[in-house]
Amino acid sequence: MTEDANDDVMEQLSRIDTSVAHPARVFDYWLGGKDHYAADRETGEQILQVMPELAIIARAEREFLARVVRHLVVEEGVRQFLDIGTGIPSADNTHEVAQAAAPEARIVYVDNDPIVLAHARALLRGTDEGLTTYIDADLRDPETILEHAAKALDFTQPVGLMLLGVVEFVPDDEQAYTVVAELMRALPSGSYLTVASSVSSPAMDRAAAIWNDSGATPITIRTIEQLMEFYKGMELVEPGMVSLPKWRPEPTTQYRGQEVSQYGAVGRKS
Incomplete structure (x- = not known):
């Protein structure tokens, strides 16, 4: 790592x-990773007490x-991901x-957590034929994301927009739908939207309450019907909206x- 890159990583880590x-x-703690702190482990364990399923999720x-x-690259010919x-x-x-599957694929990652960005810059290396890059931005700021992603x-070719485990952190429904719609408007026909999100259940709602009481970024749990609102006007890839496995x-x-x-x-923009 160069001296400038090391200084950049240290600056990111100082923001944690x-x-x-x-x-x-x-999430890293539940996956068995090593990049977490006492507050993360404490909250993670409290949540697992009421919903052990979250480690599986x-x-x-x-x-x-x-x-x-894999499906989008191999079956649909997508070569770009946001x-x-x-x-x-x-x-x-x-x-x-x-x-x-396609060494020429181009991927833009977006996150606003300094530890994620520090690791991304240090660890995620793409192929010589393709491109892998990173943006320090928040989902709620689509203009900044699109400006840098462009x-x-x-944006004249199909893009796979991936939103896994993130729309929950936009608590206001109208804002969440508006942000995703703005991102999709910037992408051409033949682009795909993928959303994965927790859905309401008694255990999940209790887990969300523990999370919100911890002082962390608030989470909003939506119903399956509410998640379907993100796909208005799109054709869903079979089998539609289902439990992830x-x-x-x-x-x-x-x-x-x-x-x-x-x-x-996964939905396709017509």
Whole structure:
């Protein structure tokens, strides 16, 4: 790593607030990673006490992402991805899956957590043929995202917009729908929207209450019907909006066919 790059990483790490839980770090804890702090572990354990399924959901979401990206690259010919709410790098990141099938694929990651950005810059390396880059931005600021993404992606060609585990952190429904609609308006016909989000259930609602009481970024749990609002005017790829392990499972898919309180879908912009 160059001296300038190292200084950049240190600057990012200096912004980390370790006193409250952060979704990316709690998610990393549930996945068995090492990039979390006491507040993340404490909140993560409290939530698992009322909903042990969340550890399964964390793994199911990573597998869902890989299956979606493979499908879009191999079956739909997509070569560009805008992944917002990247999270701490783990196995089968978007660029790894996409570029394994199409080395020329271009991926733009977006996140606003300094530890995510520090790891992304240090660890995520794409192919020479393709491109992998990162934007420090928030989903609620689509103008900034689009301005910077346009420097790396060709908005005249289809883009896969990936929103996994992030729309929950836009608490206002109208704002959430507006932000996603604005992002999709900037993308051409033949682009795809992927949303994965927790859905309301008694256990999930209790888990969300613990999360919100922790002082972390508030979370809003929506119903399946509310999630479908993100896809207005789009054609859903089969099998539609389903529990994550049920979306085009592969032979190696864990929890194959299992019902979990995390749903997802892929929609095509006509």
